[in-house]
Amino acid sequence: MARNPFRSEAEAYRFLLLTVGYFALIVVAASIATWLGFVVFVALTAAAVGLWLRSRSSEPALKPAVPPRPGAVDERRILVIANETVGGDELLSIVRSKAEGVREQVLVVCPALNSQVRTWASDEDGARAAAQRRLDSSLAQLRSHGIAARGEVGDGDPLQAIEDALRTFGADEVVISTHPEGRSNWLERNVVGGARERFDVPITHVVVDLEATGS
Amino acid sequence: MSAHAEGHHGPPIANKSSRIDSTVLGMFLFIASEAMLFGAFFTAYFFVRVVNPEAQAWPLEPFHLPVYVAGVNTAILLTSSFTMHWALQSIKRGNRAGLQAGLVLTLLMGLAFLLTQMLEYARIGFNPSDGAFGTIFFGLTGLHGAHVFVGLTLLTVATVRAFRGHFTPEHHHGVEIPGIYWHFVDVMWIVVYATIYLL
Numbered sequence: 001m002a003r004n005p006f007r008s009e010a011e012a013y014r015f016l017l018l019t020v021g022y023f024a025l026i027v028v029a030a031s032i033a034t035w036l037g038f039v040v041f042v043a044l045t046a047a048a049v050g051l052w053l054r055s056r057s058s059e060p061a062l063k064p065a066v067p068p069r070p071g072a073v074d075e076r077r078i079l080v081i082a083n084e085t086v087g088g089d090e091l092l093s094i095v096r097s098k099a100e101g102v103r104e105q106v107l108v109v110c111p112a113l114n115s116q117v118r119t120w121a122s123d124e125d126g127a128r129a130a131a132q133r134r135l136d137s138s139l140a141q142l143r144s145h146g147i148a149a150r151g152e153v154g155d156g157d158p159l160q161a162i163e164d165a166l167r168t169f170g171a172d173e174v175v176i177s178t179h180p181e182g183r184s185n186w187l188e189r190n191v192v193g194g195a196r197e198r199f200d201v202p203i204t205h206v207v208v209d210l211e212a213t214g215s
Numbered sequence: 216m217s218a219h220a221e222g223h224h225g226p227p228i229a230n231k232s233s234r235i236d237s238t239v240l241g242m243f244l245f246i247a248s249e250a251m252l253f254g255a256f257f258t259a260y261f262f263v264r265v266v267n268p269e270a271q272a273w274p275l276e277p278f279h280l281p282v283y284v285a286g287v288n289t290a291i292l293l294t295s296s297f298t299m300h301w302a303l304q305s306i307k308r309g310n311r312a313g314l315q316a317g318l319v320l321t322l323l324m325g326l327a328f329l330l331t332q333m334l335e336y337a338r339i340g341f342n343p344s345d346g347a348f349g350t351i352f353f354g355l356t357g358l359h360g361a362h363v364f365v366g367l368t369l370l371t372v373a374t375v376r377a378f379r380g381h382f383t384p385e386h387h388h389g390v391e392i393p394g395i396y397w398h399f400v401d402v403m404w405i406v407v408y409a410t411i412y413l414l
């Protein structure tokens with residue numbers, strides 16, 4: 001199967017032998033007839049790409065290495081992932097209800113959403129500043145309701161932001177807040193389904209309709 | 216805000232915003248930059264071929280490439296990859312003599328490859344200034360030769376360290392990395408040789 005040839009010398013050596021075989025077949029075929037060389041090139045390349053794709057899809061799903069859960073046993077650790085909906089009433093009410101009657105620790109993560117071009121150019125300052133403003137306002141609201149919450153700006157990819165937060169926060173559950181279906185880019189990208197598949201933590205999905213509430 | 220008092224001492228935990236290990240990512244980026252560098256030269260080479268569609272044989276007259284000499288040189292380089300692999304396998308089994316012998320043989324064969332290429336340059340009968348083909352030929356093979364030189368430098372360091380007893384079956388990272396690089400150089404030569412000399 002296709003393996004990463006640059007992880008060890010043995011894999012690199014194996015890759016070299018495969019490369020020798022690949023080009024030897026193409027050269028032999030091309031020496032018989034040019035068109036045959038081209039056909040062999042296309043066939044071998046397609047086979048190599050196919051094997052590589054198959055090996056990628058058969059890889060077991062990556063599970064994050066969640067550190068041992070910090071904090072006391074009777075404490076409930078809630079990780080909230082939200083961006084534009086971070087100050088929504090529905091989200092505040094669900095966090096309030098989950099924090100009711102327990103010693104809660106709430107971490108709110110605002111992914112620094114950015115355009116692809118700006119991400120590639122490492123131009124993240126604006127996105128992070130905007131996320132920080134939304135986060136500050138949301139934290140102020142949560143604290144005004146007596147919820148002990150802290151927050152941080154996360155990676156622009158919401159799933160990556162969850163994984164980063166889980167590594168340090170060790171949540172009992174994750175709350176993902178999105179716009180309603182049709183207006184939510186995260187729902188279109190199946191962020192909630194992806195999170196349920198990728199993380200071994202209960203995931204709650206909250207829909208916040210900012211237009212309906214006039215927020 | 217009680218979560219701030221979670222008892223972590225020392226520097227803050229690194230924020231890992233990537234699912235790829237940083238060392239592997241570094242190697243990927245290096246290989247990607249190398250692929251783009253060689254890719255630029257190959258693009259120029261194929262452009263030269265495409266704009267000469269009437270050519271019955273390649274390269275065009277009056278250029279002649281020493282295919283067999285380069286073939287022997289290819290065999291030398293491939294054998295050096297085998298000795299490199301043998302050197303690594305030896306130290307993994309605790310065989311230091313095998314490691315030393317493998318590295319010395321790899322080094323000698325790499326030197327032989329470079330010397331043969333220099334002799335080829337001296338006798339090939341055209342210069343980098345003799346048209347686009349001459350420029351691309353010397354550019355591509357010279358670029359590869361520069362990589363062989365870098366590989367030989369890494370191997371020299373690894374060989375000296377091997378004779379000083381720096382490597383053990385558990386700790387041989389200083390041979391593993393030059394080994395990966397050396398195989399990469401060989402892979403690139405296979406592509407260069409097959410494309411320029413044979414196809």
